Amino acid sequence: MARWSVLSVGLLGACLATLTTPGSLGLGQARAQWGWGGNFSSTIGEGYQRGMADVIRSAGAANLMDSAAAQNYEAARSQALDNQLKTTETFFENRKMAKSYRDAERGPGLSQEQLYRMAKDAAPKRLSAGQFDPVTGSIEFPLVLQDPFFAQSNQELQKLFKQRAEGGALGLKALQQIDSVTKQVRADLAERIRMYPSAQYLEAQNFLRSLAFEAQFTSG
Numbered sequence: 643m644a645r646w647s648v649l650s651v652g653l654l655g656a657c658l659a660t661l662t663t664p665g666s667l668g669l670g671q672a673r674a675q676w677g678w679g680g681n682f683s684s685t686i687g688e689g690y691q692r693g694m695a696d697v698i699r700s701a702g703a704a705n706l707m708d709s710a711a712a713q714n715y716e717a718a719r720s721q722a723l724d725n726q727l728k729t730t731e732t733f734f735e736n737r738k739m740a741k742s743y744r745d746a747e748r749g750p751g752l753s754q755e756q757l758y759r760m761a762k763d764a765a766p767k768r769l770s771a772g773q774f775d776p777v778t779g780s781i782e783f784p785l786v787l788q789d790p791f792f793a794q795s796n797q798e799l800q801k802l803f804k805q806r807a808e809g810g811a812l813g814l815k816a817l818q819q820i821d822s823v824t825k826q827v828r829a830d831l832a833e834r835i836r837m838y839p840s841a842q843y844l845e846a847q848n849f850l851r852s853l854a855f856e857a858q859f860t861s862g
Contacts, residue, residue, distance in 0.1 A: 766852045786842045795823055799823055802819060828847055
C-alpha cells in the first residue's frame with residue numbers, strides 16, 4: 643500500500659513538470675494555439691482594464707480633434723468678420739472722400755445777392771427797338787431765323803404780336819401759343835445746330851427767349 647502511494651506522487655510530479663515545460667503540450671502551447679500571450683491580457687480583469695484604456699484614449703483623441711476643429715472654425719469666423727468690417731469701413735471712407743471732392747469742386751456757397759444777380763443775368767431781356775416795334779408789332783428776325791425753314795413759324799409769331807399792338811395786350815391763349823411756337827423753333831434750331839455759325843445760333847436762341855418774354859408786356 644505504501645508503494646502505490648509513492649508511485650502516485652511520482653506520476654503526479656512528472657505530469658506537473660510536463661505542463662510547466664516550455665516544449666510540452668501545456669500552458670505555453672495553449673497560449674500559442676488560442677492567441678494568448680504577447681500584449682494580450684491573461685485575465686478578464688486585465689482585459690477589461692485594457693479595453694477601458696483604449697476607449698478613454700479614443701475619446702481623448704476625438705475631443706482633441708473636436709477642439710482643433712472648433713478653433714479652426716472660430717479663426718475662420720473671426721477672419722470673415724474682420725473682412726466684412728474692413729469692407730464696410732472702406733465703403734464709408736470712399737463715400738466720405740467722394741463728398742469731400744464734390745464739396746471742393748463746388749466751392750463755397752453763394753450768397754443771396756450772388757444768386758439774385760445770377761438769376762437776373764440768366765433771365766431773358768426785352769427786345770430792343772431794332773428787334774421789335776411795339777407800336778406796329780413788327781418783328782425783325784435775326785439772320786438764322788430768316789432761313790425759309792422757319793418761315794411759317796415767323797408768320798405765326800408776327801400775326802400774334804400785331805394782335806398785341808392792336809389790342810394793347812395778349813390774352814392767355816395767345817401767350818400760350820407764342821410760348822409753344824418759340825419752344826418748337828428753339829428745338830428745331832438745336833437739331834440744325836451744325837448748319838449755322840455758333841455766334842448766330844446763340845443769337846437766334848436768345849432772340850426767341852426774349853420774344854416769348856416780350857409777349858407778357860403791353861404794347862404801351
